[in-house]
Amino acid sequence: MSAGIDRTRRPFQLEDATGILARTPATLDSLLRGLTVAWLTANEGGDTWSPFDIVGHLIHGEQTDWMPRARIILEHGDTRAFERFDRFAQFDSSAAQTVESRLDEFARLRRRNLEELKSLELTTADLDRAGLHPELGPVTLRQLLATWTAHDLDHVMQISRVLGRQYSDAVGPWRAYLRIISGTQG
Amino acid sequence: MSAGIDRTRRPFQLEDATGILARTPATLDSLLRGLTVAWLTANEGGDTWSPFDIVGHLIHGEQTDWMPRARIILEHGDTRAFERFDRFAQFDSSAAQTVESRLDEFARLRRRNLEELKSLELTTADLDRAGLHPELGPVTLRQLLATWTAHDLDHVMQISRVLGRQYSDAVGPWRAYLRIISGTQG
Numbered sequence: 622m623s624a625g626i627d628r629t630r631r632p633f634q635l636e637d638a639t640g641i642l643a644r645t646p647a648t649l650d651s652l653l654r655g656l657t658v659a660w661l662t663a664n665e666g667g668d669t670w671s672p673f674d675i676v677g678h679l680i681h682g683e684q685t686d687w688m689p690r691a692r693i694i695l696e697h698g699d700t701r702a703f704e705r706f707d708r709f710a711q712f713d714s715s716a717a718q719t720v721e722s723r724l725d726e727f728a729r730l731r732r733r734n735l736e737e738l739k740s741l742e743l744t745t746a747d748l749d750r751a752g753l754h755p756e757l758g759p760v761t762l763r764q765l766l767a768t769w770t771a772h773d774l775d776h777v778m779q780i781s782r783v784l785g786r787q788y789s790d791a792v793g794p795w796r797a798y799l800r801i802i803s804g805t806q807g
Numbered sequence: 808m809s810a811g812i813d814r815t816r817r818p819f820q821l822e823d824a825t826g827i828l829a830r831t832p833a834t835l836d837s838l839l840r841g842l843t844v845a846w847l848t849a850n851e852g853g854d855t856w857s858p859f860d861i862v863g864h865l866i867h868g869e870q871t872d873w874m875p876r877a878r879i880i881l882e883h884g885d886t887r888a889f890e891r892f893d894r895f896a897q898f899d900s901s902a903a904q905t906v907e908s909r910l911d912e913f914a915r916l917r918r919r920n921l922e923e924l925k926s927l928e929l930t931t932a933d934l935d936r937a938g939l940h941p942e943l944g945p946v947t948l949r950q951l952l953a954t955w956t957a958h959d960l961d962h963v964m965q966i967s968r969v970l971g972r973q974y975s976d977a978v979g980p981w982r983a984y985l986r987i988i989s990g991t992q993g
Contacts, residue, residue, distance in 0.1 A: 629852045631845060633977040640842060641970065647837035651830055652963070659817060660826070666815045757980040764979035771978055774971030775987035777838070778964045784827065785960030791819040792957055793950035794943040801961035 633763050635743060638770040643735055645773040646728035649676060652780065653720055661720050663787050672780045676723040677711025679776060683730035685710075687769045688737055694752035694762045695741070702753040738766075819949050821929060824956040829921055831959040832914035835862060838966065839906055847906050849973050858966045862909040863897025865962060869916035871896075873955045874923055880938035880948045881927070888939040924952075 631637070653661065653672055661673045670678070690703045710716070717723045741747070748763040785801040796802045817823070839847065839858055847859045856864070876889045896902070903909045927933070934949040971987040982988045 628848060628850045628857070629972065630976055631849070631973045633974065637843065637846065640846070644837055644842075648834055651833035651837045656826060656830075657823065660823065662814060663817070664814045671814070754980065757983070760980055764977065764981060767974045767977035767979075768981040768985065771971045771974045771981075771985050771987060774967045775985055778967035778971065778987055781960045781964035781967065785957045785964065786815065787817045788819065788953045788957045790816050791950065791953035793953075794940065794946055795950060795954040795957075797943070799954065799957050799961055801957060801964055 633767045638766055639735060641770050642773060646731050648777060650724050654724055660784060663783055665783055665786060672783060673720050674711050675776050675780055676720060676727055677716050680723060680727050680730060681710040683734055688734045690765055691762060694750050699751045699753040699759060702755045705755055819953045824952055825921060827956050828959060832917050834963060836910050840910055846970060849969055851969055851972060858969060859906050860897050861962050861966055862906060862913055863902050866909060866913050866916060867896040869920055874920045876951055877948060880936050885937045885939040885945060888941045891941055
């Protein structure tokens with residue numbers, strides 16, 4: 622790796638993004654399926670989310686956020702703002718009530734959405750199309766798809782953090798070395 | 808969930824910990840196997856680690872850190888300090904040079920170490936046994952095993968963060984909402 626290469630950023634490429642998006646259901650399945658309820662309902666205090674809650678949030682995103690917004694951009698451009706996204710839909714009583722059923726549903730919806738995305742055969746001009754976010758204002762389809770990808774990774778990160786911090790006391794003196802617990806990066 | 812239950816912390820239980828430890832190889836496999844070299848060698852700038860580097864670090868931990876230290880505690884108690892852990896061994900030229908070979912090696916070593924751990928049939932008295940960390944001082948076997956578990960999750964978190972931040976610019980205005988990019992928690 623030459624010192625001249627910036628490895629901290631990359632431009633959006635559709636195949637790069639779908640490579641990550643296609644992996645997330647299996648990653649969460651490996652991490653969560655079969656864990657005890659105590660792990661699955663762990664949180665970081667107050668109104669923070671548990672791994673179980675987060676999988677519900679990801680399901681709701683597949684249903685109402687990413688591909689529906691992509692369709693709005695392709696059909697209406699920036700003449701019609703996106704619907705607002707409900708960040709608390711996973712707490713509805715109608716949401717699936719076991720992590721196994723949530724993981725199955727997330728995998729099914731993600732597969733279907735990626736099939737639809739592929740079928741659109743998006744061109745560079747399509748990716749440049751502008752939509753209208755109700756709060757953020759003008760955004761492009763390319764930015765929407767990059768956000769879908771980073772949002773997955775954000776929640777994989779959150780789940781790992783929620784689980785790891787369960788042992789904040791149990792690790793004893795090692796807490797000084799564990800960035801997941803101390804909250805520092807490195 | 809009653810408001811009286813603290814869901815932010817839990818005491819160490821051997822079966823809880825091995826439940827997480829046994830999952831990590833498959834989680835990393837789902838997340839990383841087959842990704843492009845550009846994703847696998849992404850980092851956060853300077854001397855920060857890439858996903859490829861991190862898998863190498865986890866392999867070295869299986870070889871020289873967790874179970875070797877557990878054996879020292881069981882055999883020598885706190886009369887013999889642990890060897891220092893080399894945090895940079897993954898940069899040795901002898902380390903495996905593809906992520907696929909690293910994932911395979913990590914899975915093999917982890918399986919072997921968990922088999923050995925199980926064969927020890929640790930009692931509560933064993934878990935209470937004290938060892939001597941060269942920098943942290945007295946630690947118990949229980950704390951060592953809790954740290955092994957939290958350390959896995961720390962690095963799953965780190966890999967997700969490194970990958971997600973690749974799109975820090977590509978997400979455009981959404982960067983304000985993505986905690987993986989803004990660096991805030993939630």
